[in-house]
Amino acid sequence: xxxxxxxxxxxxxxxxxxxxxxxxxxxxxxxxxxxxxxxxxxxxxxxxxxxxxxxxxxxxxxxxxxxxxxxxxxxxxxxxxxxxxxxxxxxxxxxxxxxxxxxxxxxxxxxxxxxxxxxxxxxxxxxxxxxxxxxxxxxxxxxxxxxxxxxxxxxxxxxxxxxxxxxxxxxxxxxxx
Amino acid sequence: xxxxxxxxxxxxxxxxxxxxxxxxxxxxxxxxxxxxxxxxxxxxxxxxxxxxxxxxxxxxxxxxxxxxxxxxxxxxxxxxxxxxxxxxxxxxxxxxxxxxxxxxxxxxxxxxxxxxxxxxxxxxxxxxxxxxxxxxxxxxxxxxxxxxxxxxxxxxxxxxxxxxxxxxxxxxxxxxxxxxxxxxxxxxxxxxxxxxxxxxxxxxxxxxxxxxxxxxxxxxxxxxxxxxxxxxxxxxxxxxxxxxxxxxxxxxxxx
Numbered sequence: 001x002x003x004x005x006x007x008x009x010x011x012x013x014x015x016x017x018x019x020x021x022x023x024x025x026x027x028x029x030x031x032x033x034x035x036x037x038x039x040x041x042x043x044x045x046x047x048x049x050x051x052x053x054x055x056x057x058x059x060x061x062x063x064x065x066x067x068x069x070x071x072x073x074x075x076x077x078x079x080x081x082x083x084x085x086x087x088x089x090x091x092x093x094x095x096x097x098x099x100x101x102x103x104x105x106x107x108x109x110x111x112x113x114x115x116x117x118x119x120x121x122x123x124x125x126x127x128x129x130x131x132x133x134x135x136x137x138x139x140x141x142x143x144x145x146x147x148x149x150x151x152x153x154x155x156x157x158x159x160x161x162x163x164x165x166x167x168x169x170x171x172x173x174x175x176x177x
Numbered sequence: 178x179x180x181x182x183x184x185x186x187x188x189x190x191x192x193x194x195x196x197x198x199x200x201x202x203x204x205x206x207x208x209x210x211x212x213x214x215x216x217x218x219x220x221x222x223x224x225x226x227x228x229x230x231x232x233x234x235x236x237x238x239x240x241x242x243x244x245x246x247x248x249x250x251x252x253x254x255x256x257x258x259x260x261x262x263x264x265x266x267x268x269x270x271x272x273x274x275x276x277x278x279x280x281x282x283x284x285x286x287x288x289x290x291x292x293x294x295x296x297x298x299x300x301x302x303x304x305x306x307x308x309x310x311x312x313x314x315x316x317x318x319x320x321x322x323x324x325x326x327x328x329x330x331x332x333x334x335x336x337x338x339x340x341x342x343x344x345x346x347x348x349x350x351x352x353x354x355x356x357x358x359x360x361x362x363x364x365x366x367x368x369x370x371x372x373x374x375x376x377x378x379x380x381x382x383x384x385x386x387x388x389x390x391x392x393x394x395x396x397x398x399x400x401x402x403x404x405x406x407x408x409x410x411x412x413x414x415x416x417x418x419x420x421x422x423x424x425x426x427x428x429x430x431x432x
Contacts, residue, residue: 005336007328007332008225009364014363014366015329019420021363021395022335022420023399
């Protein structure tokens, strides 16, 4: 490469991004419509906020304190942002996991189930990485395999793939201990 | 979730990779001429991270050059390296940085053996055009400066190989699309151009074509990055960890 094209001089962010290209996941050349739908649905959900639990809202007068504890940690932040932020509280991560589980239990499209499962396991990954807590009864081996399967899905966004990849490595280390 | 096939990126032990450790250890068994060539190759590959680290430590250009010479001659190519390599290799980058840190401390205490160095110095460093850390990374710690020079050298090597592969193989447009949509935005710190603009610029039939071309080159880039990193770590499993660690260093999450 010529000096003009050398990466020496690049910003730290640019350097991180370029390295990230080397570990990111690419969609296949002709993305199947179902995979594309799962990817689009996941993207939309990650950009959205957690919906208010109507049961909690209805009981507001009685449980103001609990509401604050449950909702304030997310405070309208996009799900994707909350999942990848190491400052997100464990209680908020657990709520995201439960949200994903509830969505996945629905009997509608495969795309819906796939994107919900991604949210569910991403929350488990967040709890492991940011709080050192396994918020599920799945074994480390099961989690490692689940993270691995998700990472290989073509519709998983690169940042989430990297997040799951870190969790996968952690589970592999835990399994060996 | 369906189980899809693993992305093929070399796989465990599929190709023999000559590690940096092997290269350095082999150098001790070669005839003087070949030994000199190997030594020069090692120095040429790793002088910049060492020099950048020293400059960020606060040493001026002349002192940094002198310390770089001394470090390679006395530590990297010295007897101690063999002992270390035989006992516990680990990642070459980490070893180099730890050894460099110790060397700087030793030099400060006046314990380095200047008299053992060849009077003519190391050939590979004679004509080097010493550089400063770019302004954009000027706030880096010495460890970050080391990792920065290391990573940029690594990426330059990978990108040069990928470029040659596609341009020499009659697919220059593939490289150009990848450069415009991936490399240039990273280099310039700007958003990637819209696909429609890329199609117009390179005369492509449609957005899917542009995507496919970029992805084709990206796969080659990923494979190249994996191969280069594999040469300086102990096992296949360490490759991803090494890249992740570098990314964490530059994001400020690790010193």
